[in-house]
Amino acid sequence: MRKKVTLITGVSGEVGLALVKSLAEAGKNDLLSLDIRPIPAEYAQYSEHIQGDILDKSLLNRLVSEYEIVSIFHMAALLSTRGEFTPVAAHQVNVEGTMGLLQLAAEQSEWRGDPVMFIFPSSIAVYGMPDLETKSQYPRVREWEWNYPITMYGCNKLYCEMLGTYFCSNYRQLAVERPQMLDFRCVRFPGLVSAFTVPSGGTSDYGPEMLHAAAKDEPYAAFVRPDTQIPFMAMPDAVAALLLLSQAPKSALNRMVYNVTSYSLTAEQFRDQVMKSFAGAKIEFKPDPKRQRIVDTWPADLNDNDARRDWDWEPGYNVERSFEEYLIPNILQRYRN
Numbered sequence: 278m279r280k281k282v283t284l285i286t287g288v289s290g291e292v293g294l295a296l297v298k299s300l301a302e303a304g305k306n307d308l309l310s311l312d313i314r315p316i317p318a319e320y321a322q323y324s325e326h327i328q329g330d331i332l333d334k335s336l337l338n339r340l341v342s343e344y345e346i347v348s349i350f351h352m353a354a355l356l357s358t359r360g361e362f363t364p365v366a367a368h369q370v371n372v373e374g375t376m377g378l379l380q381l382a383a384e385q386s387e388w389r390g391d392p393v394m395f396i397f398p399s400s401i402a403v404y405g406m407p408d409l410e411t412k413s414q415y416p417r418v419r420e421w422e423w424n425y426p427i428t429m430y431g432c433n434k435l436y437c438e439m440l441g442t443y444f445c446s447n448y449r450q451l452a453v454e455r456p457q458m459l460d461f462r463c464v465r466f467p468g469l470v471s472a473f474t475v476p477s478g479g480t481s482d483y484g485p486e487m488l489h490a491a492a493k494d495e496p497y498a499a500f501v502r503p504d505t506q507i508p509f510m511a512m513p514d515a516v517a518a519l520l521l522l523s524q525a526p527k528s529a530l531n532r533m534v535y536n537v538t539s540y541s542l543t544a545e546q547f548r549d550q551v552m553k554s555f556a557g558a559k560i561e562f563k564p565d566p567k568r569q570r571i572v573d574t575w576p577a578d579l580n581d582n583d584a585r586r587d588w589d590w591e592p593g594y595n596v597e598r599s600f601e602e603y604l605i606p607n608i609l610q611r612y613r614n
């Protein structure tokens with residue numbers, strides 16, 4: 278008998294690490310993690326880890342021969358800034374990697390006669406506001422509005438949302454009598470901020486970067502204008518959203534793709550929050566035109582009413598709680614050691 282497992286891809290990334298820890302601490306002891314990198318030593322206790330590439334078909338075949346995969350949290354991705362430097366690699370990881378796992382999940386669903394749950398994190402990068410005037414006119418966008426991404430990563434995420442929806446609703450409907458579809462569920466995240474890890478390769482990174490630099494007493498130049506506004510969320514809320522969505526009864530879900538958000542800040546307001554705790558922080562603004570253009574196309578805020586209605590989504594950390602109770606105490610602790 279194959280061991281039943283919950284697979285987490287991209288476990289060594291920011292969200293993956295926070296997720297595997299939360300799932301393990303909530304009592305899940307069937308976690309199998311996969312990442313091209315090793316799992317950091319302090320997280321190794323939470324899952325059985327396989328170091329390997331989601332693009333390696335023989336590895337995926339080996340996984341299904343050895344394990345019965347009952348759900349997948351697919352966190353592996355190359356983010357928006359990195360994707361502009363390596364667009365072909367971004368497409369391979371973000372699209373071909375997701376396609377391979379969706380297919381695996383669909384085949385496992387058919388084989389088991391029971392849908393595999395596929396949890397997919399998408400992003401505000403799927404939006405593309407044409408100009409700053411439109412961005413200020415439509416501050417809280419709905420899921421279906423302004424889906425015109427300008428980055429490879431944004432295009433990849435939007436397409437994979439559609440692929441997941443296809444695999445969930447229509448995959449092989451003409452070829453198989455009663456196909457057993459997988460159960461695809463997706464959240465669109467704003468910029469995420471963790472107290473324990475610093476992001477790499479994203480374009481919302483100026484927020485967390487300024488905070489971590491201040492805590493380390495290092496000067497920081499943000500690569501955007503002070504008036505740049507996007508939504509943010511503390512990492513525990515991102516993990517809570519993934520868990521809550523995965524626990525929601527299927528019958529309650531009226532969509533497959535949901536916005537979730539917490540608070541919206543300009544880069545200057547973000548700096549002001551940081552300065553409340555690190556009064557001497559040396560933070561300046563040196564906009565990089567290319568990265569600025571990307572964040573200028575992202576909405577100032579998200580409308581997450583549908584997630585609130587369907588699966589009781591509510592962020593636990595507003596801006597004050599986020600900084601005062603989660604970010605600052607944990608960051609102080611982190612850099613003290």
Ligand code: AKB
Pocket residue numbers: 356357358399400401402430466467468469476478479480481482
């Ligand atoms: C990025 O900046 O690329 C990510 C995201 C908003 O998805 N943090």
